[in-house]
Amino acid sequence: MSYGLLKGKRGIIFGALDENSIAWKTAERVHEEGASFVLTNAPIAMRMGTINQLAEKTGSTIIPADATSLEDLEHLVKESVKVLGGKIDFVLHSIGMSVNVRKGRAYTDQKYDWTAKGWDVSAGSFHKVMQVLYKQDAMREWGSIVALSYMAAQRVFPDYNDMADNKAFLESIARSFGYFFGRDKNVRVNTISQSPTPTTAGKGVKGFDGFISYAEKMSPLGNASALDCANYTVSLFSDLTRKVTLQNLFHDGGFSNMGVSDAVMQVFEEE
Ligand SMILES: NC(=O)c1ccc[n+]([C@@H]2O[C@H](COP(=O)([O-])OP(=O)(O)OC[C@H]3O[C@@H](n4cnc5c(N)ncnc54)[C@H](O)[C@@H]3O)[C@@H](O)[C@H]2O)c1
Secondary structure, three states: OOOOOOOEEEEEOOOOOOOOHHHHHHHHHHOOOOOEEEEOHHHHHHOOOOHHHHHHOOOOOOOOOOOOOOOHHHHHHHHHHHHHOOOOEEEEEOOOOOOOHHHOOOOHHHOHHHHHHHHHHHHHHHHHHHHHHHOOOOOEEEEEEEEEOOOOOOOOHHOOOOOHHHHHHHHHHHHHHHHHHHHHHHHEEEEEEOOOOOOOOHHOOOOOHHHHHHHHHOOOOOOOOOOHHHHHHHHHHHHHHOOOOEEEEEEEEHHHHOOOHHHHHHHHOOO
């Protein structure tokens, strides 16, 4: 169902790898709501994923960029403004990767150049994206920038490993840069703290199946899906949320404020 909430808006969407990606669902919903956008991902992901199908379906241009490379980002933003025919109204940063997680290295045994790489991809890239947008003055007034986070930034989820620290950093960047973007350009910056979601990045976390079932049982509304997240993001890109900024917005069916639920209690009572 479309509400025409993003009619005429222009955006850049990072991180659509395959049809499970949160960014993929967001691109589909944003398209339905009437926006046009550029799709971008790391050059290597272009070869692995199926982003071409999404571009075809949504009539969008793909401009590859490694989100850790300032040079790539400068090119991406300049070209996006050209291709879309004007300044950018919305940006989705939907990027995360930890080499320590990928290679099964424990939090207590990190290899620090992997830690640094994961930080750069998952958190530093958000600063870089915003700095390039800011310096090129590429955002339209009352635009909206969103990045995706996870509650391990506030609470302990042992298997989330160094991604927990990356997410804490990401959320802090949203606040810090959001101040300058708000003050100087009337642009808002927020993070969405999303439920566990079965995507390539999500399923890469050890114990993901247990993790997602636990969250499902704990949340009064159940886990938020990738499509739910896409819908929430549409609202944050729309003109209906113009004064929401510097926030980390939990989108998790209520999980973040729960202590225990009947469904979880039941599991222990059965023992
Ligand atoms: N899946 C979950 O459980 C969950 C929960 C909360 C938050 N998130 C966050 O949502 C976001 C999207 O992840 P997803 O779950 O849709 O998984 P996904 O694997 O589909 O997306 C991750 C994307 O990051 C991209 N990426 C990696 N390195 C990059 C680089 N150097 N430059 C540009 N792009 C790069 C990948 O190509 C991929 O498209 C991430 O920030 C993730 O941490 C996911």
